[in-house]
Amino acid sequence: MAETRDSSSPEALSLDPPVGLPADFAALYAAHSRPVYYLALRLLGDPQQAEDAAHDVFLKAFGKIAEFRGDADVRTWLYRITLNHCSNLRQRWSARNIHTAPDEETFDHLAGPAESPLRVLETKELGERIQTTLEALPEEYRLLLLLVADEQLSYEQIGQLTQQSSDAVRGKLHRARRAFATAFAKTA
Amino acid sequence: MNSDPRFRHDLREQHEEHTTAEHHQQAAVTREYASVEEVLCDDRNQVPVPPTLAERLAASVSAQGLKPTPWWRRWL
Numbered sequence: 011m012a013e014t015r016d017s018s019s020p021e022a023l024s025l026d027p028p029v030g031l032p033a034d035f036a037a038l039y040a041a042h043s044r045p046v047y048y049l050a051l052r053l054l055g056d057p058q059q060a061e062d063a064a065h066d067v068f069l070k071a072f073g074k075i076a077e078f079r080g081d082a083d084v085r086t087w088l089y090r091i092t093l094n095h096c097s098n099l100r101q102r103w104s105a106r107n108i109h110t111a112p113d114e115e116t117f118d119h120l121a122g123p124a125e126s127p128l129r130v131l132e133t134k135e136l137g138e139r140i141q142t143t144l145e146a147l148p149e150e151y152r153l154l155l156l157l158v159a160d161e162q163l164s165y166e167q168i169g170q171l172t173q174q175s176s177d178a179v180r181g182k183l184h185r186a187r188r189a190f191a192t193a194f195a196k197t198a
Numbered sequence: 199m200n201s202d203p204r205f206r207h208d209l210r211e212q213h214e215e216h217t218t219a220e221h222h223q224q225a226a227v228t229r230e231y232a233s234v235e236e237v238l239c240d241d242r243n244q245v246p247v248p249p250t251l252a253e254r255l256a257a258s259v260s261a262q263g264l265k266p267t268p269w270w271r272r273w274l
Contacts, residue, residue, distance in 0.1 A: 030256030039252065047251065048242040061248050069258050140241050159238035190234045 035072055042088050043068070045160055049089065052144055052156055053096040063099065067092045086167050089157070093171060139197040146193040151186035158183055 031039060046067055051060035070091055071078075078087055144152045150172070157168045158179075165176035172179065231237040 030253070031259060035259075039255070043247050043251065044245075045242065047247045048245050051245060057248070061251050061254075064247075064251055065254050065258065068255050069262075072255075072259055073262075136237070136241055137245065140237065155234055155238060159235045159242065161239070187234045194234075194237075 035075070038071075038084065039068060042085060045085065045162075046088050046092050049092050049156055050096055052141065053093075053152070054099065055141055055145060059099070063092070063095055067095055070095070083162075083167065085160070085162050086171060089163075089171055093153070139194065142197045143190060143193045146196075147186070147189055150182065151189050154179060154183050154186050155190055 043064065047060055047064040050063040050067070051057060054060050054063060067088065071088060074091075078084075144155070147155075153172060154168065157163055157171060158165075163171075165179045169176040169179045174182075231240070
C-alpha cells in the first residue's frame, strides 16, 4: 500500500483529541498516537498493518490503564506494548515465511559514510528510502535507531525497553548509525 | 511605462522563464541531515496518523463497553 506524506508543520506533533473517547484517554491518544503509529509503521513496513497495530495497542492500553504504574513514563509504557505487539506479529509472519535478516557483523565490517551528512533530494521519497534502509539493518539496530529518534526517551529508558544497559545502548547506537548511513546511501 | 505590445510580450516571456527556472530549482532542492536521528525525526513528523484510527478506536471502546480505571483507584 502506498505511503502518504503529511505536509503539515513538523512542529504539530500532537493531534487534536479525537471525539468519542473518554477525555483523559483522548488526551493520551492525542499526545502519543503519532509516535506509536510511526514506530509500528517502521517496524512492520505497511501502513494498514501499522494502523491495525496502533489500534490494538491503544485498545490494550485503554483496558490496562488500571495496571499502569504512575511512576513509569506513559510514552515508555505505550512503546513497550507496541514493541511486544509488533514482535508477536512479526514472529507469526516469520513462522509462515522464511526471512533472513542481516546480522550485525555484516555492517560492522563495512566502512560507511558515518560522519557525512545524509542527503535527500526530495522529501516525498524520504519515507520509502528510510523504510528500505531500516529493513536492510539488523533488527536490534532498527529498533534502537527508532527509539533514539524520539527525543523524549533517555538512553536509560531505551535500555529498559530493549533489556540492556544504557552503556550497551550507546555502544550499539554508534554502530547502528554507521550501518544506517551506509545502507541509506545505497538507496539514493 | 512602455505600452508596446511586443515589449510586454517579452516581459511576460522573461517572467515565465524566470518562474520555470525557479520551479526547477525548488524541485531539485537537496535536504541535508546532520544525523540519523534528524532524518528519522523529520520522517516521523511527516507521517500522518490515519484519521480512521481514532474512529476505529472510539468504536472499539464503545463496542466493548470498556471503562478505564485510574491506577490510583486500586488503592481506594
